[in-house]
Amino acid sequence: LRRGYPEVIYGEGKTAGQVADIIRAMEAYGSNILATRIDAEKAEMIMASVPGMVYHSEARMLTLGKEPVNRQSRGVIQVLCAGSSDVPVAEEAAVTAEFMGNRVKRFFDVGVAGLHRLLSLWEELQEASVYIVVAGMEGALPSVVGGLVERPVIAVPTSVGYGANFNGLAALLGMLNTCAPGVSVVNIDNGFGAGYLAAIINQNSVVETVSVSQNTTSDQ
Amino acid sequence: LRRGYPEVIYGEGKTAGQVADIIRAMEAYGSNILATRIDAEKAEMIMASVPGMVYHSEARMLTLGKEPVNRQSRGVIQVLCAGSSDVPVAEEAAVTAEFMGNRVKRFFDVGVAGLHRLLSLWEELQEASVYIVVAGMEGALPSVVGGLVERPVIAVPTSVGYGANFNGLAALLGMLNTCAPGVSVVNIDNGFGAGYLAAIINQNSVVETVSVSQNTTSDQ
Amino acid sequence: LRRGYPEVIYGEGKTAGQVADIIRAMEAYGSNILATRIDAEKAEMIMASVPGMVYHSEARMLTLGKEPVNRQSRGVIQVLCAGSSDVPVAEEAAVTAEFMGNRVKRFFDVGVAGLHRLLSLWEELQEASVYIVVAGMEGALPSVVGGLVERPVIAVPTSVGYGANFNGLAALLGMLNTCAPGVSVVNIDNGFGAGYLAAIINQNSVVETVSVSQNTTSDQ
Amino acid sequence: LRRGYPEVIYGEGKTAGQVADIIRAMEAYGSNILATRIDAEKAEMIMASVPGMVYHSEARMLTLGKEPVNRQSRGVIQVLCAGSSDVPVAEEAAVTAEFMGNRVKRFFDVGVAGLHRLLSLWEELQEASVYIVVAGMEGALPSVVGGLVERPVIAVPTSVGYGANFNGLAALLGMLNTCAPGVSVVNIDNGFGAGYLAAIINQNSVVETVSVSQNTTSDQ
Amino acid sequence: LRRGYPEVIYGEGKTAGQVADIIRAMEAYGSNILATRIDAEKAEMIMASVPGMVYHSEARMLTLGKEPVNRQSRGVIQVLCAGSSDVPVAEEAAVTAEFMGNRVKRFFDVGVAGLHRLLSLWEELQEASVYIVVAGMEGALPSVVGGLVERPVIAVPTSVGYGANFNGLAALLGMLNTCAPGVSVVNIDNGFGAGYLAAIINQNSVVETVSVSQNTTSDQ
Amino acid sequence: LRRGYPEVIYGEGKTAGQVADIIRAMEAYGSNILATRIDAEKAEMIMASVPGMVYHSEARMLTLGKEPVNRQSRGVIQVLCAGSSDVPVAEEAAVTAEFMGNRVKRFFDVGVAGLHRLLSLWEELQEASVYIVVAGMEGALPSVVGGLVERPVIAVPTSVGYGANFNGLAALLGMLNTCAPGVSVVNIDNGFGAGYLAAIINQNSVVETVSVSQNTTSDQ
Amino acid sequence: LRRGYPEVIYGEGKTAGQVADIIRAMEAYGSNILATRIDAEKAEMIMASVPGMVYHSEARMLTLGKEPVNRQSRGVIQVLCAGSSDVPVAEEAAVTAEFMGNRVKRFFDVGVAGLHRLLSLWEELQEASVYIVVAGMEGALPSVVGGLVERPVIAVPTSVGYGANFNGLAALLGMLNTCAPGVSVVNIDNGFGAGYLAAIINQNSVVETVSVSQNTTSDQ
Amino acid sequence: LRRGYPEVIYGEGKTAGQVADIIRAMEAYGSNILATRIDAEKAEMIMASVPGMVYHSEARMLTLGKEPVNRQSRGVIQVLCAGSSDVPVAEEAAVTAEFMGNRVKRFFDVGVAGLHRLLSLWEELQEASVYIVVAGMEGALPSVVGGLVERPVIAVPTSVGYGANFNGLAALLGMLNTCAPGVSVVNIDNGFGAGYLAAIINQNSVVETVSVSQNTTSDQ
Ligand SMILES: Nc1ncnc2c1ncn2[C@@H]1O[C@H](COP(=O)(O)O)[C@@H](O)[C@H]1O
Ligand SMILES: Nc1ncnc2c1ncn2[C@@H]1O[C@H](COP(=O)(O)O)[C@@H](O)[C@H]1O
Numbered sequence A, B, C, D, E, F, G, H: 001l002r003r004g005y006p007e008v009i010y011g012e013g014k015t016a017g018q019v020a021d022i023i024r025a026m027e028a029y030g031s032n033i034l035a036t037r038i039d040a041e042k043a044e045m046i047m048a049s050v051p052g053m054v055y056h057s058e059a060r061m062l063t064l065g066k067e068p069v070n071r072q073s074r075g076v077i078q079v080l081c082a083g084s085s086d087v088p089v090a091e092e093a094a095v096t097a098e099f100m101g102n103r104v105k106r107f108f109d110v111g112v113a114g115l116h117r118l119l120s121l122w123e124e125l126q127e128a129s130v131y132i133v134v135a136g137m138e139g140a141l142p143s144v145v146g147g148l149v150e151r152p153v154i155a156v157p158t159s160v161g162y163g164a165n166f167n168g169l170a171a172l173l174g175m176l177n178t179c180a181p182g183v184s185v186v187n188i189d190n191g192f193g194a195g196y197l198a199a200i201i202n203q204n205s206v207v208e209t210v211s212v213s214q215n216t217t218s219d220q
C-alpha cells in the first residue's frame, strides 16, 4: 500500500504455496506483511516455509515483521461485537488496527438484545477516537452505539445468521439505513477494511499532533 | 371477520363511492366497521354519505358503531414508534386495537439513536401485556424493546426511509433477524394487522381473567 | 433470558466442545438449558461430556434440567406443519414450547393441497390458545389456518423447496402478505423463536389464571 | 395470431390514436379484434373513431366483431378470484376466453381467509374443464383450488397488495412453488394470457368433440 | 393424488430408508407409485428393499406398478429441450407423462442458437396436443416454440447456467414474460409438475374422445 | 468524447434551459452534438434557443452539425427490434450510429413469437458487419439472431413489459445468459450505448479498408 | 444531536408548515438548525414564516443561525463528484460539513470516464484530511480516488442512472466491494450523513490540535 | 459453430467420459475443438483417451488441432484483468481468442486501486483493435479503460469477491452502468464468450485486410 503501511494479502482461494510465494516476494522489499482469511491448516504450512510469521487464530490472520510502534501516541480504537459468532470478523479488524500501530480495546458480546451490558460501558465508550462495530443477524448494534457516542463509527455487517438474513444482507441494509449520524459501512465480513480505515482515521489526529509535539509533552 | 370483531375494509385503491357502498352493505348486518387507508378527502365524501362515522386523521381510518367496551378488564397494549414519519402506521395499529376494545398506551418518537428516551420509560414498559413496535429505516427498535421486556412484541416495519431502504425491505429483514426472542413480524406498513393481533393476544388473558374476576378485584 | 425461562444456545457453527463449555458455564447458575441446531453426532459428543442432557433427534435439540411443570394450568399450543420435510422445524418449535412448560399438540402433514385432512380437524383446532403453523414451498398453510381459527397464529416459513423458492423466500413473502388477520411471522426455519413466542403468549393467560386460582390479590 | 383466433393489441402505453390506427389496419383483414389495458377515457376516444367496438369496463378491454360462437360445444372455463381488487385481472381473463368462444363461469371473492365460501362451491367446481385462479397478496388460492379439483389450473398472480408483496412478486413465487400438482403460472396481472391459454386447452376437447358431434349427442 | 393417478414421492433430502418406508406404506393401497429426485445409489438401495420398481436413470426416477395403459387413445405430448444439460429435467417430465398413460415424443437438443434443428421439425411439431418445453440459460425456447405451434405450451425453466443465471431465475423470468400467447410456466427444474399437467391437459381430450371412440375411428 | 466523435448530452432530468446552455458551450468548440432523452416539448424549447438543431422524434434525440460523412466506406449496421414499443430505443441506437457516419438498416417488429418474419430476412441479415438487437419482455431476440449470423451482436434489453419483467430485468438476464456466442449486452434502454459501440466496431474495418482502398477495389 | 452540533430535520414528506413548526420549537433551545430535502417552493414558504434562514438551492437545504467558526483550525474536507446530476447530493454533503464549521473544497464533474481531469488534481488531492466521493451509475470514482490518496474516503452512491442501476443499487454495491482500502459507504443519496461523518472525522484532529496548541498537558 | 471456427464444449457438470465422447464425435468432422471449465484431473483423464489435446491449466481449457494461423494478419486483442484471482477468466478469454487465430497481449494485475500501473501502459493500450477487460469485486476497471481508449471494450465481470459482491452481481451491475461509451458486457465469468466476441470483432478487420495483404505490407 503506502509508506509505513503493511502489504496485505487476501488469502481466500489461494493455496498455502501461493500465499507463501507472495509473502517471500514482498519480504524482499522489507515490508510489514499481513495475510487475511488463512485457516489454521494453511497457516501452519505457510509458517513452515516462511520463518518469523505470527498466526492470530481467531482473526484467521498471519502477520510478519511488525516493527515496534509507539502506541502511546494515538487515540484508542474500540472494537465492539454483538455475538460470539461475530468474533472472527471483529478480531480481523482488531488485529489489523493493532498491526498498523494502534491501541485497540475489545468489547465482545454486547448485542442489543441484552442492552444492559452495553449501557454499563457507557463511560468507557466515550474514551475512544473511533469505533468499529461488528454485528450479524439484524445488525442493530451500530445504530445503538452511534446514538451513544460522538466519534466516527465504522459498521461491519457479518454473514452470521440464517434464513431472511441472506448471508449478511439484512445486517448490511440495516446499517446503511441507520438513523444515527456518524456511521458508515464496509462490506459484509470485511474486518480488515474496517481495521484499516479506523487506523487511518486515528492516524489523522496523530499527524496534527506531531507538528505540535515538538514543543509539548502531550502523551496523546 | 368473527363474532364481536369488526368488519374491515382496505380502502387503498377504492373510490369513496365504493367504500361507502361496502359500508352500507355491512351496516345492514349491524357490524362494527373499520376502514383503513382513507385519506382526508375521501373520508369527507364517505362521511357525507354514511352518517355516524368517526375519522381518525393520523391513522387515516374511519370507524363506525364502536359499542361501549369495558376497558378495565384487559391488559394494556403499548404502541411504540421510532420517528415521527412512522406515526400514521403506529396510529393505525393503536386505533385498531382501541376499536377492538383494548386500552392502548402510545410512546412515539423513541428511536434507538436517542436511547435515553426509551430507557427512561423502562419501568412503565414492564406494565404492558403486549407491545406493538413500529419502525422504518433500519428497524432496530423491536430488537431493543424485545431485550427490555418479557411479553410478546409485534414488530411493524414501515416504508419510511430512502435508498438502500428499498421501501421498507431493510426494516423488514432487520426485524425478521432479530436476536431478541419473543418478537414476530407483520407486513411493511401493516398497522392494522399488528393492532388486530395484539387485540387477540390481549383477549386471551381476558378470557382467562374473566372467569376469575368474579371473585377477585385484580385490576389487571 | 429471564427468570424462569431457559438459557438458549444456538448450536450452528459451534463445535461440540464449544457448546459443552457454554453449557457447563450456564449450569453453574442452575439454569434450565436448551441448545438448538445440534446434529446427532455433535449431540453424542456433548452428552458424553455433560451428563443429564436429553437429545430430541427430530428437533435437533438438547435440553437440560427441565423442572416439573404443571401443564394443566395453561392453554394448549397447537403446532401444525404442511409436509414431512417441515417436521424438524415444527419439532424445534414444539420442544421449545414444551420445555418452557406448555402443553403442545402436534398436527403434522396437513398441507393445503390435501385440504380435507385440515378440515377434518376443524373442531379440535378451536381448542388452542395459540397456533404455530410451519410450512415451506408456497407457505399457504398459515393463511388457511388463520381463516379457520380466532386465536393468534405464528407463521414459520421453512427453507423446504427448490427453484423459485429461493431457500424459503417464497414461503416467507407469502406469510407476510397473508390476507388472514391474526397472523405474524418469524424468520425462515426459526422454530425456536416461534416456540418461545407461543410460550410467552400462552404464559400471559396462565399467569393471570394461576395467581388467581389461588384466590389472592396479586397485582400481576 | 392464427386462424379463427382474434388479433390482439396491448393498449398500455399506446395513445388512443395509435390503437385506433392499428385496429383499422387489422379490420381490413376481417379479423376479430381484442385490445387490452384500455382505460375508460381512451376507450371512448377509440370507439368514437372505430364504430362497432364493445367496451368491457371492468376488464378494461375493447372487442370488435365477435362472430357468433356455438358455446354449447365446449367445456366450461371457471374463473375464480380471491378479492375484489383482483376483479379487473379476472375479468380480462374471462372476457378473453368468452371472446374466443368459450363458456365462462365466474366465482369472485372466494379467498382462502374465508374458506367456507370456496368449500361451499366444491360440487360446482368439479364441473369445469379448466380453471383460471387469480389472486394477489400471498397468492394461496391456486394451491387450495388445485387441491380440490382434478383439471388444469392456470394461476394468475396480481400486483394487488403492498409492502413485502413487491408488486406481485410474493403471489408469483407462491404460485410457482405450489405443492398442488396440475398448476402452472402466467405473468403477474396477465389475465389475457390466462384466458387465451384456457381457451386453447378447452379447444383441445372441442376439436375432438367437433368431428364427433355430428354423430353423437355428447353434452360435454 | 386422485383416482387413477399415481402417488408421488419427492425424494430430495429423504434417505433411501425413508423413501422405501413411504413406498411400502403406499403399496398397501395398491397405488401406482412414482418417486422423483432419486440418484443412482439411493435407487439401488430402495430397489433392494422394494421389489418390482423400475429405475429411470436420466430422469432420476423410480416407478412401481404401471398398469397397462392404452396409449392409442390420447394425443401425443411432445417434450423439447434446449441443451444436453437440460435432459434430466426433460426426462422427469417425459417419464411422468408416460407413467400417467400418455404417448410422449422427445426432441432434445433443439436450442434456439441452432434454430435450423427446430425449424426442420416444424411439421412434426404440429401433431402434438400439448408441449413441454425445457430450457436453462436464457430460457428462450418456449417463446420460439410458442410462436410455431397452436396448442398449449408448458415451459420448464432449468437451473442450468451460471453467473447472471442465478440458478434458473433468468430462464424463469424469461418464460414468464414470453410474448407468445399460450405459454404457462412451472417452477425451476419442475419436470414432474410439467409432466403431470401435460397429462391432465391431454386427459381432457381423452375423456371426450373415449366416449366417442366407440363409434368413430378418430385417429386423434 | 474523442476526435471526430460527437459530444453527447444525457437529457433525462435536465431542463430545456440546462440542455441549451450545455449545447451552446460545446458549440464553441465546433463539436458535433447529440442529445438523448429529449421529449418533444423540451426539444421545441431547445431548438428555439439553439438554431440549426434537428429533432428525431421517435428516437427522442436532438443532433447538431452533422458534417457530411462518406457512408460508402463502411459496412452496414443492422438494427432489429422485437415489438413496436421497443422502437424508441432502437431509433436511439440507429440515429446515434448514423450520426457517427454509418449506414444503418432497420428491421423493426421481427419478434420471436412470429419467427417467419425474421426468417424471411435470413439472406439480407448476412450482409451486415454488426447487429444491434433490441427487445423487451423476455428478450429472446438476440439469442435467435445470434444463432443466424456470424458477426458481432449488441443486445439491448428494454424496459418494455410488466409484472415479472421488473422494468427490463427479465430481458437483461435473458440476454446475458444467451447460449449464442458473439453476443454482448448494454444497459436496459441504452440505445445510445449500442449505437456508439456499433459505430466503433464498424469503424474498425473502415480504418483497415481505407489504407487499402487506394490500390484495390474491395466493395466492402 | 449533541453539544455544538446542529439540530437536523429530514424534510422529505413533511409539509412546509410541519417543518416550520419543528424549526420554531428547536429555535427555542438556541440550536443551530439544518433542514434537508427542501425544494425551492417549500423553502420559500418556510422562510416566510421563520425569519433568518438561508436557502442553499443546489443542496436543497435550509440553515439557521450558523455561529462564526474559526475555519483555520481544521483540515480541509474535499468533496468530489462524478457527474453534474450528482451535484445536489454532493452539495448536501458540502453544505452540511461547512455548516458544522469545516473548510470544504469542491471538485465536481471528475468522473472516471474522463480520468485526465481527476489525475490533473493529484497534487491538490493530497492536501485533504478526509474525502467525500459522490457517484451514481457504476459508482467507480471512490475506488479510483481511494487508490490515489491516503486519508479516509467516504463514498456516497447516488440514485443517478437508469435500467440496471436499480435506483442506486449498482453504485452502492460497487462502493461496498471496492478493492481500495480506506473507503466506507453511506446510504444512497445520503449527502447529509457523509458531510456529518466527515465533520466528526475532521473534528478529531482539531480537538487534538487545539487543546495542544495552548501548551498544556491534556491527557486527551 | 461456423466455417473456420472451433467446436466448443462446456465442460462444467460433464464427466471426463462424456467430454471425451463428444470430442471424438466432433473429431470425425475434422473440426478444431475447444473445451472449457475442465479441471486438471478431468483434463488428464480426457487427454489419456483422446490423443493430441493441449491443456491450458490456468484457463482450465483443452484444445485440439489448432491449425497454423497467420497471426500477422490481424489487429491485437488486449486482455486486461484487475487482480490475480481474475486470471482464470482472463486466460479463458485469451486462450479462446488465440485459438481462433488472434494475436493476444495480456496485462494482468492492473486494478484501479493502483492506477499508476494502468496509466504507465497508456501508450501501449492505444495499439489494440479490441479490449477484453476482466474484473471482480466492484468491477470498475472497464469504466476506467473505456475512458482511456477508443476501440471496443468487452467487459467481463467475475465472481471474485465476497459479501455484498453476491457472486459477481456487483461487478456485473457496475459494468452495465458504465458511463464510458464503447463498453458492452458478457455474463459473469464468461471468458469464453468475451474471447469469441473479440475474435469476431477483430475478424472484421482481417477480412478486409486479407484480400489486401497479398500486395501490401500492412503490419496491422
Ligand atoms: N479480508 C479482506 N477483505 C477485503 N479486502 C482484503 C482483505 N484482505 C486483503 N484485502 C485486500 O486485498 C488486496 C490483496 O488482494 P490479493 O492481491 O488478491 O491478495 C489488498 O490490497 C487488500 O486491500
Ligand atoms: N434456532 C434458533 N433460531 C434463532 N435464534 C436462536 C436459535 N437458537 C438460539 N437462538 C438465540 O440465540 C441466542 C444464543 O446465541 P449464541 O450466544 O450464539 O448461542 C439465544 O439467546 C437465542 O435467543
Ligand SMILES: Nc1ncnc2c1ncn2[C@@H]1O[C@H](COP(=O)(O)O)[C@@H](O)[C@H]1O
Binding pocket: D008, D009, D010, D011, D036, D037, D190, D191, D192, D193, E179, E180, E181, F083, F084, F085
Ligand atoms: N394484457 C396483455 N398481457 C400480455 N400480453 C398481451 C396483453 N395484451 C396483448 N398481449 C400480447 O401483445 C401482442 C400485441 O402487442 P402489440 O403489438 O404491442 O400490440 C399480442 O400478440 C398479444 O400476444
Ligand SMILES: Nc1ncnc2c1ncn2[C@@H]1O[C@H](COP(=O)(O)O)[C@@H](O)[C@H]1O
Binding pocket: E083, E084, E085, F179, F180, F181, H008, H009, H010, H011, H036, H037, H190, H191, H192, H193
Ligand atoms: N465457458 C463457457 N461459457 C459460456 N458458454 C460456453 C462456455 N463454453 C462453451 N460454451 C457454449 O456452450 C455450447 C456448448 O454447450 P454443450 O453442448 O453443453 O457442451 C457452445 O456452443 C458454446 O457456445
Ligand SMILES: [Mg+2]
Binding pocket: A145, A146, A147, A148, A149, A150, A151, A180, A181, A182
Ligand atoms: Mg453518534
Ligand SMILES: [Mg+2]
Binding pocket: B145, B146, B147, B148, B149, B150, B151, B180, B181, B182
Ligand atoms: Mg423480550
Ligand SMILES: [Mg+2]
Binding pocket: C145, C146, C147, C148, C149, C150, C151, C180, C181, C182
Ligand atoms: Mg384468524
Ligand SMILES: [Mg+2]
Binding pocket: D145, D146, D147, D148, D149, D150, D151, D180, D181, D182
Ligand atoms: Mg389438482
Ligand SMILES: [Mg+2]
Binding pocket: E145, E146, E147, E148, E149, E150, E151, E180, E181, E182
Ligand atoms: Mg402458440
Ligand SMILES: [Mg+2]
Binding pocket: F145, F146, F147, F148, F149, F150, F151, F180, F181, F182
Ligand atoms: Mg452468432
Ligand SMILES: [Mg+2]
Binding pocket: G145, G146, G147, G148, G149, G150, G151, G180, G181, G182
Ligand atoms: Mg487510499
Ligand SMILES: [Mg+2]
Binding pocket: H145, H146, H147, H148, H149, H150, H151, H180, H181, H182
Ligand atoms: Mg472508450
